[in-house]
Amino acid sequence: MPRRIVTIDGNEAAATIAYKMSEVIAIYPITPSTPMAEQCDAWAAVGKKNICGSVPIIQEMQSEAGAAAACHGALQTGAMTTSFTASQGLLLMIPSMFKIAGELTSAVFHITARTVATHALSIFGDHSDVMAVRSTGWALLFGNSVQEVMDFALIAQASTLEARVPFLNIMDGFRTSHEVMKIEELSDDDVRAMIDDELVRKHRARALSPDHPVVRGTAQNPDVFFQARETVNPFYAATPTIVQNAMNRFASLTGRQYHLFDYVGAPDAERVVVLMGSACETAQETAEYLAQQGEKVGMIKVRLYRPFDAEALVAAMPPTVKAVAVLDRTKEPGAAGEPLYQDVVTALAETVATGKAPFAAMPRVIGGRYGLSSKEFTPAMCKAVFDELTLKSPKNHFTVGITDDVTHTSLAYDPSFSTEPEDVVRAIFWGLGADGTVGANKNSVKIIGEETPNAAQGYFVYDSKKSGSVTTSHLRFGPRPIHSTYLINHANFVAIHQFGFVERYPVLESAVKGAVVLLNSPFPADEVWDKLPAEFQQQVLAKDLKLWTMDAYDVAKATGMGVRINTIMQTAFFAISGVLPRDEAIAQIKNAIKKTYGKRGEAVVQKNYAAVDAALEHLHEVKIPGREPGSLRMPPVVSPEAPEFVRTVTAQMIAGRGDSLPVSAMPVDGTFPTATTQWEKRNIALEVPVWEPDVCIQCGKCVLVCPHACIRSKVYDGALLADAPATFKSTAAKWRELADQKFTIQVAVEDCTGCTLCVEACPAKDKSQVGRKAINMAPQRPLRETEAANLEFFLGLPDMPKDNETLRFNTIKNIQLLRPLFEYSGACAGCGETPYVKLLTQLFGDRAIIANATGCSSIYGGNLPTTPYCVNKDGLGPAWNNSLFEDAAEFGLGFRLTLEQQAQYARLLVEQLRPALGDALADGLLTADQTTESGITAQRRRVAELQQKLAGSKDNAALELLSVAGALVKKSVWSLGGDGWAYDIGYGGLDHVFSTSHDVNLLVMDTEVYSNTGGQASKSTARGAVAKFAASGKPASKKDLGRMAMNYGSVYVASVALGANDAQTVRAFIEAESYPGPSLIIAYSHCISHGIDMAKGLNQQKLAVDSGAVLLYRYDPRLAAEGKSPLQIDSKPPSIPLSDFIYTENRYRMLQQADPATAARLLAAAQADVQARWQMYQHLAAAPVPGSA
């Protein structure tokens, strides 16, 4: 079977072999490994066969711990088994990994090495996860490129079967897992040639079976455990040779020869760098470049890190080596050095001591850290390491790639140093996620990779916002293999797909002299120059750049492409970059369109063809008029009014210059100020809501539903309008309690995402023109400055105090006058989760402590550069932390335990200090009724009085009381997360919190999938829905988490859906928070992963409830004491067939299209679920209350 040339990423490369070689695959989503699992699930769904001719069983588990345990079981019963994971997921597998290795089990897991969360979470790549498992007994094999990942997947599989040592096939997260490369795909023949079937049968023969029973996994005592543990030594000793032999066999098949340690560079090198992972490619490029310049340098690629073969390492080194630098992509605080460094030092010391090294004297060895969390590792940095080795006293335990101005570990480097060959096309594309830039570029890499003899590489960078996210694509095409595993910083082509970027980002910084620049611009070629900021013009002039422009949005509009300008800009790229002859390029683009979109229907293909054909007519070269830049300047990144930290640190991150921040700029323990999103004015909405006071009925619904808190309302004294800007809108407030006051709804147009949820939610219509509501969309640009000024004035108006005596905050209308303490997050436009978070902060934000499970809510809640939780006028607001994915319930419980303990201690101290405090204050503090907002405010005043009275005291009890007095004021503890957390990985924690009596509020924002990782099925996914890992439609019904919690009888439980019944939602939040034990709110949240028009998200929620797919209820154990049923059903009997709801959502509809018979079967079952659930809940609600008559 001939080998195909394919253009794929590292994940697909690993998954290809993993799938072929597996009978059982246990999976769980975690970035960046998730695509491997998704790919395997999708292949299985269409019946693709493995090398044995069967379809592997793909089983999603509840966590990586579960996946590893399922793998352990499958392996123990003889299946060829695999899994995929990274980071925290790998850490969760550790216990099972020890077992699998301890039992000498043949297995390969595929790992995208990713940073382990410490002071912060990072989804990006380094080796901190795989270094944490080096004691498990698994072999660790590193592939440095997409080709190597595929090759090593097979070599690992062949080796593990022979060695009986399990293997991790490791690639660098993102840099390799997501890099698209042209590679030679291994054929089934290659796989068969490498795998000895007899070894597979031996693996099966070792399996547990009652036909030949054995016991494995005994408990051993001190008498024999040690000896038994040492029995494995021969297996580990043999493994390096087994791997090398497999590499040799592989070389004879494919011509690609690998070694346990591969050396590249001058044969007489004196300075050698040792490292592993994708940075080896860059180090190779650098070493070869410098060696060609006559420098005596080389580098070692560590392939098999465990078992570590010291002799093989030194054998790979030239005998001329005098100095070695070992680079670790991990940090081990407090260690004598990072792991690879220590291993190399040990290896050199031992081999030199025993005379097995090729050099007589021990070379000088230094170690350093690089590339944590995908920090760039460039040839310039690598050269700095080589240069350091020339010094008499080189720095040891250095860092490279950052500026460490605290402990001064960092090496300086010259960023202008480049090894990029001239004949390589190096193109950067700046785009928006929504405009399709990345997808088109992936197609371009495929076109060039598969249709030309050129090597091709694509790497894609996304910012951390889920709406209006900026992407940069880095594409290289060249005549030789590409080893540049770093972002392009010397570009000969730069495309800017959004005109607004020219005033926000240094888009031309990486352009080399004479580079071609393609700019999507709404302005004609003869006008565009004057619209560009001087900073941009200066770059064009200084570097003699060739500027081309087109109005891609105009073309897109004319050809029905909407906002997707991908194929239009792609056509322009091919037309002016000269990578391919123009006609051939267009033919290939069309071919790619057919391949990509053909299955979506001919109309889509034709639309894209039309866009390609129209593109070239609109492409024009810009005549650069003069040599003097104009006066237009890039605006400041943040307002000069921003706090110093935001101006000096946050602003650098916002502007894309975070890499330049030194160590001293970073907080030491991951603690950051809140309320920073207000300074990041993203201006991403083309249209924004405009308030019409004459139509408005002041219901507050628009304010309630705005996912980004961009619509606010206030009632205030009309006298304050004296200083209002001229365009500030105001009308008489329609509150009986607030007569003679003014009312305003203000839009933060620079923060709005343009989702239009507010317009959809607005119930008020103009009686003379029903299409005009009280909120309507209008172009943002003309409103930007005036509305920014209006917002500033609005924010200066007094907020409605929560302890207001005249208003009760139990209705939407009233609550929406409260200041949200969660604003302008990076959530998706139209997000269904964030309105719940915002509501929580409006009601309880001033006293909330939030434990956030990892997921969407932790990303939009806490991903730098700016974070949305903010403070009220008194500086009070939510305190927030994200521990892990799985532990938010327990994490929150821990908060509560401390608060209870501290309150108890504080009360003790108050009694003790009664004489100093006075009886009135002491009694007030100890008997405070904090069931109302005014009660809480009063207690805050008492605590302030306490602090005042005790201030300056040297008495130990007073100092102690001062340190815990805050706990005397009621705090609201919330654990937040999605259904992946609550139904799956964190369920054990939730269940345990349910079983306690502690006051922890658990808010589950239920999107029915793992939204943050791209929509994988959870146990919340409804029957019949298509999700990743449930590509054939979820066969089982949704887990009834609420009922499980109700079983305790002591947990407050509510199921809410804001779009169906906002008043019930509010009631549930208030009741849950007031309940003195554990509370669970399951908040149905529409989501981008449902495949809906996000503007209609609230309507989708309503349909879900109307159909009975979602049941609204509240279960309040307090009611039982009153002799009432604790369960109150808040929704009406299903009034529409389930099909009327589900087939409005793509997640269901696509199954109906792809597999109508299965869809019909699952629909029937799901409809039956609805009826059964309704009847059961009716029964539960009507059940006699224990203890009542």
Add this chain to the structure above:
Amino acid sequence: MDMTTTYMGLTLEHPVVPSASPLSKNLDGIRRLEDAGAPAVVMYSLFEEQIDAESHRLDHFLSYGEESFAEAISYFPDLGSYNVGPDAYLELIAAAKKSVSIPVIGSLNGVSRGGWTRYAKLIEDAGADALELNVYYIPTDPKLTAAEIERMYVEVLEDVKSGVKIPVAIKVGPFFSAFANTASALGEAGADGLVLFNRFYQPDFDLENLEVVPHLVLSDSDELRLPLRWTAILCGRIKPDIAITSGVHTGEDALKAMMAGAKIVQVASELLHNGLGRIQGIVGEMSTWMEEKEYESVAQMQGSMSQRNVAEPAAFERANYMKMLASWRPDPTGALI
């Protein structure tokens, strides 16, 4: 009683044919229609606009949000194929042709000029015995003239006729200022059948929510009179066979249609309301009446009351209107009734 009729060259056992409706959405439905005695079946319509919309919709939702966020490069699995496009429709025709013996008439509602011809050919290739073009167009552009619209109808028909060999009927609405002329032109353009009339679903207003809402109302016998009149007027004057498709619910309705000159009646509302048994029910009612009145065949009565054959041809023209006016009396209360 000889109930046979011919329509576009197809010999049918009787003239009561199920029209394009959800009844022919799947093979079971088509089989049931045959079992219920349908002499032919007009398939539900293949809507080019709907195919395109499904395609765009699918593309939108599969693309929306993808490649925007590092942890979620996409939001849906790739299901391989989605059956968007005409394949399912064409497969149904092919399957129907294999499993029923009655003629299968495809129905097509196109949008683009290329679409009409492409899908017509595909329907023919799938094995349809004939094709009904379901032209559904609301001319809202004030600049568009009647002549331009009429020309568009003719062009669509000519395009389709030039691409297929099977008989082609065209189903139109009644809103033409010179319908006799239009019908004649369609005949000249090659129409083998003229189906009167397409019913446009009229939107309604929801006063509570101040919204325009779709409102589907099934036909009743009162609606027969408009196509009855035009059938009677056109019978014998134009080339195409005429089918009446609005308001046929009873044997009496069908008899009237035959007498006006229709070759078949197409029924849907009656079957949806009262079941498939109404096919034979209507035929039976016709047959009973014919026996009572000593008719020998359907052919005998077809066109017997067309404008050409009635004693008072003017009854179909202005006189009809005049008579209506003459029968009107002012309400004694002064209100107009």
